[in-house]
Amino acid sequence: MAVIGGGPAGIAAAAVAAGLGRSVVLLDASPRPGGQIWRHRDRGTLPVGARDWLGRLEASDATVLSGANVVDVAPGFRLGADVQGRAVTVAAGAVVLATGAQELFLPFPGWTLPGVVGVGGAQALLKAGMDVRGKRVAIAGTGPLLLPVAAALARAGADLRMVAEQAPPREVRRFAASLWRTPARLVQAALYRSAFATVRYRWGTWVKRVSERDGALLVTWTTGRSTWAEPADLLCTAAGLVPCTELARLLGCELSGEAVVVDHEQQTSVPGLYAAGEPTGNTGMEAALIEGAIAGFAAAGQGAGARALWPSRARHRDFSRRASEAFRLRPELRARAEPDTIVCRCEDVTLASIAPGWSVREAKLATRAGMGSCQGRVCGPALRHLLGTSADTVRVPVVPTPLGVLAGLTAQRDDSRGAS
Amino acid sequence: MTSRPDAIIVGAGIVGAACAYYLSRGGLRVTVFDEGFAGGGTTAAGMGHIVVMDDSEAQFALTSWSQRLLDDLLPAMPRAAEYERCGTLWVAEDDEQLDAARGKRTYYRDRGVETELLDARQLGEAEPQLRPGLAGGLRVPADGVVYPPAVTRWLLDQAIHLGATVREGVAVEGVAPRAVLTGAGRLEADCIINAAGAGAPRLTPGLPIVPRKGHLVITDRAPGFSRHQVIELGYLRSAHTMSAASVAFNVQPRITGQLLVGSSRELVGWDASLNRDVLGRMLERACSFMPGLAALPALRTWTGFRPATPDKLPLIGAWPSVDGLWIAAGHEGLGITTALGTGSMLTDLILGRPPAIDPAPYAADRVMAEAH
Amino acid sequence: MAAMVSIRVNGVEMSVAADVSVAAALLNAGHTMFRRSVTGAARGPVCGMGTCFECRVTIDGEPGRRSCLEPVREGMRVTIDA
Numbered sequence: 001m002a003v004i005g006g007g008p009a010g011i012a013a014a015a016v017a018a019g020l021g022r023s024v025v026l027l028d029a030s031p032r033p034g035g036q037i038w039r040h041r042d043r044g045t046l047p048v049g050a051r052d053w054l055g056r057l058e059a060s061d062a063t064v065l066s067g068a069n070v071v072d073v074a075p076g077f078r079l080g081a082d083v084q085g086r087a088v089t090v091a092a093g094a095v096v097l098a099t100g101a102q103e104l105f106l107p108f109p110g111w112t113l114p115g116v117v118g119v120g121g122a123q124a125l126l127k128a129g130m131d132v133r134g135k136r137v138a139i140a141g142t143g144p145l146l147l148p149v150a151a152a153l154a155r156a157g158a159d160l161r162m163v164a165e166q167a168p169p170r171e172v173r174r175f176a177a178s179l180w181r182t183p184a185r186l187v188q189a190a191l192y193r194s195a196f197a198t199v200r201y202r203w204g205t206w207v208k209r210v211s212e213r214d215g216a217l218l219v220t221w222t223t224g225r226s227t228w229a230e231p232a233d234l235l236c237t238a239a240g241l242v243p244c245t246e247l248a249r250l251l252g253c254e255l256s257g258e259a260v261v262v263d264h265e266q267q268t269s270v271p272g273l274y275a276a277g278e279p280t281g282n283t284g285m286e287a288a289l290i291e292g293a294i295a296g297f298a299a300a301g302q303g304a305g306a307r308a309l310w311p312s313r314a315r316h317r318d319f320s321r322r323a324s325e326a327f328r329l330r331p332e333l334r335a336r337a338e339p340d341t342i343v344c345r346c347e348d349v350t351l352a353s354i355a356p357g358w359s360v361r362e363a364k365l366a367t368r369a370g371m372g373s374c375q376g377r378v379c380g381p382a383l384r385h386l387l388g389t390s391a392d393t394v395r396v397p398v399v400p401t402p403l404g405v406l407a408g409l410t411a412q413r414d415d416s417r418g419a420s
Numbered sequence: 421m422t423s424r425p426d427a428i429i430v431g432a433g434i435v436g437a438a439c440a441y442y443l444s445r446g447g448l449r450v451t452v453f454d455e456g457f458a459g460g461g462t463t464a465a466g467m468g469h470i471v472v473m474d475d476s477e478a479q480f481a482l483t484s485w486s487q488r489l490l491d492d493l494l495p496a497m498p499r500a501a502e503y504e505r506c507g508t509l510w511v512a513e514d515d516e517q518l519d520a521a522r523g524k525r526t527y528y529r530d531r532g533v534e535t536e537l538l539d540a541r542q543l544g545e546a547e548p549q550l551r552p553g554l555a556g557g558l559r560v561p562a563d564g565v566v567y568p569p570a571v572t573r574w575l576l577d578q579a580i581h582l583g584a585t586v587r588e589g590v591a592v593e594g595v596a597p598r599a600v601l602t603g604a605g606r607l608e609a610d611c612i613i614n615a616a617g618a619g620a621p622r623l624t625p626g627l628p629i630v631p632r633k634g635h636l637v638i639t640d641r642a643p644g645f646s647r648h649q650v651i652e653l654g655y656l657r658s659a660h661t662m663s664a665a666s667v668a669f670n671v672q673p674r675i676t677g678q679l680l681v682g683s684s685r686e687l688v689g690w691d692a693s694l695n696r697d698v699l700g701r702m703l704e705r706a707c708s709f710m711p712g713l714a715a716l717p718a719l720r721t722w723t724g725f726r727p728a729t730p731d732k733l734p735l736i737g738a739w740p741s742v743d744g745l746w747i748a749a750g751h752e753g754l755g756i757t758t759a760l761g762t763g764s765m766l767t768d769l770i771l772g773r774p775p776a777i778d779p780a781p782y783a784a785d786r787v788m789a790e791a792h
Numbered sequence: 793m794a795a796m797v798s799i800r801v802n803g804v805e806m807s808v809a810a811d812v813s814v815a816a817a818l819l820n821a822g823h824t825m826f827r828r829s830v831t832g833a834a835r836g837p838v839c840g841m842g843t844c845f846e847c848r849v850t851i852d853g854e855p856g857r858r859s860c861l862e863p864v865r866e867g868m869r870v871t872i873d874a
Contacts, residue, residue: 029842029861030861031863036841041811041812042811072696074696102839102841102843103839103843105838105844112829112833112835113834114824114825114826114834114835114836115824115836116838117836117837117838117839117840118838118839118840120839120840120841121837121838121839121840121841122840123840124839124840124841124860125813125815125816125819125837125840125860128812128813128815128816128840128860129809129811129812129813129816129817129820130812130815130816130819130820131816131819131820345829345835345838345844345846346830346845347830348829348830348831348833359457361460362457362460365459365460365464365569366569366570366573368676371719371720372719372830372845373640373717373719373845373848373856374843374844374845375719375720377843377844378838378839378843378844395720395721395722396694396699396721397718397719397720397721400640400717400718400719400845400856401717401718402714402715402716402717402718403637403639403681403703403706403707403713403714403715403716403717403718404703404707404713404714404715405714406637406699406700406703406718406721407700407703407704407706407707407714408700409696409700410696410697410699410700410703411696411697411699411700411701411703411704640856642855676830715854717856
């Protein structure tokens with residue numbers, strides 16, 4: 001069994017299946033397991049639950065391949081990975097996709113300026129050692145991710161000026177009121193808020209545009225009714241998360257919107273192929289752990305173990321659904337891009353150059369949008385939200401891969417064994 | 421449907437677009453149908469190499485004449501056409517291939533095409549990324565590259581300017597004498613031109629065209645890595661073997677600094693899936709000629725279908741068994757190069773004018789005649 | 793104080809914490825622009841997790857490396873666009 005992705009869902013799937021005696025390979029692109037949420041330099045800084053799961057994975061017989069980008073899955077689940085410049089093939093009987101989510105970036109004037117980063121992006125950079133002490137930082141985004149990022153930036157010494165949630169106050173209040181069903185989340189949210197208690201935390205507020213002034217950013221904020229500008233050194237902004245479904249699409253899984261469709265056992269429309277965590281649209285670390293564990297049980301043929309976790313998964317799905325309703329993107333966010341706003345950052349393609357009726361392939365051939373290094377990971381979801389453009393087909397290599405490694409992965413496929 | 425056109429073209433690939441362009445210039449009212457979008461089929465999948473070929477007199481005549489037509493149109497084309505006169509560099513691995521290169525030089529010289537024979541040292545200077553130990557090469561400086569979807573779009577835009585209608589997303593389901601049947605109804609015209617490429621036999625049973633699959637890979641930007649379209653002389657062997665899968669080293673620098681890496685040929689019907697074994701062999705061959713390629717990030721791979729004929733020449737001309745039907749298809753891997761010559765020749769034939777080159781070798785019914 | 797390593801950025805030597813990413817080290821040294829886009833515009837890191845490819849720099853002569861995914865190493869040579 002191969003597990004792709006080393007966040008909570010992948011760790012749970014690998015640890016559970018290995019614990020049931022399966023031969024498991026976990027392939028993770030990061031230097032060490034943990035995913036985005038448990039990204040760390042020093043494990044001592046992680047919460048107890050995270051350390052427990054990482055310990056369980058280590059204690060299991062699962063083989064962990066870090067720095068492994070899965071760039072191809074050939075028929076029969078023959079995985080091809082670029083492992084730090086080495087071509088590694090893995091033949092698996094079942095595969096769990098635990099590929100996580102990425103941020104959704106919706107273009108607006110100035111979004112390409114240096115100093116404009118993602119919300120999760122800021123957190124990732126912070127965890128990788130970015131120094132924000134004394135920097136004027138503003139956050140504009142949506143959903144439950146805002147609070148931990150704001151708290152982390154404040155604790156790291158940032159001069160946090162503003163935390164803006166795009167969802168209307170009425171929706172955020174309704175969502176907050178519903179948290180009584182999950183008291184732990186309520187406590188957690190309060191703790192995060194206390195870390196930046198003196199900072200403005202505004203609902204129904206978003207960024208309209210950003211420009212450069214006096215070597216810093218000038219952020220134009222709006223509530224729809226009033227609009228004002230404030231300087232910042234770092235603007236952390238995104239429009240929530242979208243599942244990473246490149247491998248799922250390569251393998252032909254059925255999708256519903258952005259999410260991979262799964263059955264009770266986390267199996268996708270492709271037999272033997274499972275998905276867990278963010279790719280299924282069930283958001284958050286707790287849901288990822290449960291779905292990963294269910295996928296681990298199911299892929300190991302232990303249906304009973306999987307069934308025991310169904311009620312818990314249902315509660316988290318309910319939470320995900322309420323969150324996605326409360327933090328639904330306001331239409332104004334889609335209307336920010338102007339004709340000369342760049343939509344494809346790799347190829348500097350403007351919104352005006354893309355005709356609304358085009359298919360994504362037509363847009364690509366006519367403008368180069370999506371032809372660049374990120375393979376459409378940023379502009380693809382953005383164009384889907386802005387123009388309703390369909391998702392592009394996924395092609396090998398799923399991640400840009402040195403030609404020599406790709407040659408090694410695809411030639412002499414008959415030699416492929418287990419992890420080599 | 422709109423009023424009756426003089427000519428209906430089935431297929432808005434680069435060949436159909438060139439036919440639309442020359443027919444419109446000839447004063448005909450043209451309607452073009454494409455089941456997808458213009459330039460989105462084989463045209464988009466190809467490399468965009470403009471190359472004069474010497475494998476037969478007929479191929480030479482059509483490729484060199486097409487290149488002259490392109491030279492005339494280039495000043496009017498937009499930057500998006502990405503034309504670059506990078507030249508072709510045919511690479512000889514050993515002395516036997518170098519002899520073949522000498523033969524090519526003589527052939528080209530006799531027909532007024534400038535070439536330069538390079539020894540091993542000169543080859544290394546021309547393309548420093550080539551591995552040491554190669555025998556030499558032949559440079560054909562007038563060859564070039566274009567971005568085929570943009571050229572296609574430009575040709576259609578010119579035709580539209582002259583009154584043509586282009587209907588994308590409309591499939592032609594059948595061809596009748598002087599009429600086509602589409603999902604949107606029946607449309608009549610004096611001439612029907614089947615320019616549906618590898619799909620042409622679906623509408624005209626009996627056309628000796630089969631899809632010949634190829635793989636391509638594009639890298640991230642690496643400006644200056646390569647200056648020419650670089651092809652091994654063994655390519656011709658690969659291109660002319662109709663049997664099993666074959667691969668050959670063929671690298672093209674794009675105007676962006678990206679490199680297109682090919683090539684492969686397979687006869688597997690319409691199976692568009694990646695053949696990983698073929699892809700791997702193709703990439704290994706490319707890396708064996710240019711070892712530095714191995715470190716460049718590959719961004720995408722794709723497959724496409726060349727419309728292949730038994731004698732390697734396209735089918736251009738009337739299809740006598742259906743009244744009013746003309747064929748412009750079967751260009752294998754040379755459709756980008758020979759589209760203009762094809763469109764111009766077909767227009768001359770339809771209008772009863774003498775074409776600039778002898779059309780007999782491309783006559784669409786030549787293979788029919790052989791079959792009987 | 794964490795252990796330090798020495799790297800060169802466009803030829804300038806600097807001492808940075810040993811456990812940070814190249815992207816973090818560059819930001820901490822005051823570089824907000826990492827590369828020029830295809831039309832020459834200034835760009836810096838965005839996603840922090842290897843998705844957006846905006847933080848590409850040349851590391852030890854190899855162009856196109858995503859600096860957010862690369863840990864710093866003693867003696868590393870980093871080149872960013874001017």
